[in-house]
Amino acid sequence: QIIAATSALPAVCGRVCPQESQCEKHCVRGIKGEPVGIGRLERFVADWHREHNTAAAEKPASNGHRVAVVGSGPSGLTCAGDLARKGYDVTVFEALHLAGGVLVYGIPEFRLPKAIVQKEVDGLKALGVTIATDTVVGRTITVDELMEEQGSGAGLPMFMNIPGVNYKGVLSANEFLTRINLMKAYKPDSDTPLVHPKKVAVVGGGNVAMDAARCAKRLGAEVYVVYRRGMEELPARKEEVEHAEEEGIIFKTL
Secondary structure, X not given: OOHHHOOOXXXXXXXXXXXXXXXXXXXHHHHOOOOOOHHHHHHHHHHHHHHHOOOOOOOOOXXXXXXXXXXXXXXXHHHHHHHHHOOOEEEEEOOOOOOOOHHHXXXXXXXXXXXXXXXXXXXXXXXXXXXXXXXOEOOOEOOOOOOOOOOOOOOOOOOOOOOOOOOOOOOOHHHHHHHHHOOOOOOOOOOOOOOOOOEEEEEOOOHHHHHHHHHHHHOOOEEEEEEOOOHHHOOOOXXXXXXXXXXXXXXXXX
């Protein structure tokens, strides 16, 4: 309850936030050794609470105002929770058929189980938040000038605009992860099956690249991470890189 007073998604933050460059970076124990494992402690406490707490959420008194939140990703869910606790009548509009945004379509099950995300969403519903899925704002519902030209959220891929980018078998990491995580495309009987290539090259070295590489490895491919700088400059979390290396993913740097 203490953590939840200032953090909307502790079970999520305890798993996927870059603690080593945020809270743990400023821990005084880290000056002479290893910092306190803040992320793992947060994860443990949130998991214990989820499994043992039976108290129903207290629904705040209404303040008479309504708010629409577009997108049910981590920022949308956090915003909805904060506003609901202040008494606002909140509706979250989500384009896909499941709430959670990048937490369900981008981060693989082995890093963040979907049941944990669903539990967080259920907690918001208990506070009185309405989740409207399959709703594309701007098409299903029109809101003037809601989105600027680039849009918002984590769903917009950036392609390199080089020859061959439109070839068959070239996917954005977003599409690849969405099809695996949300649409179960790895199953042989899937409506939108993924090809199971023998070799996969993942271009880039961030956390999304590590997720894509580790998913491709689980599909049985020989996986290469191709990155323009050296190993020291990889922007992904150190532990994600270590996990990828442990799983046999080959790094082609520079």
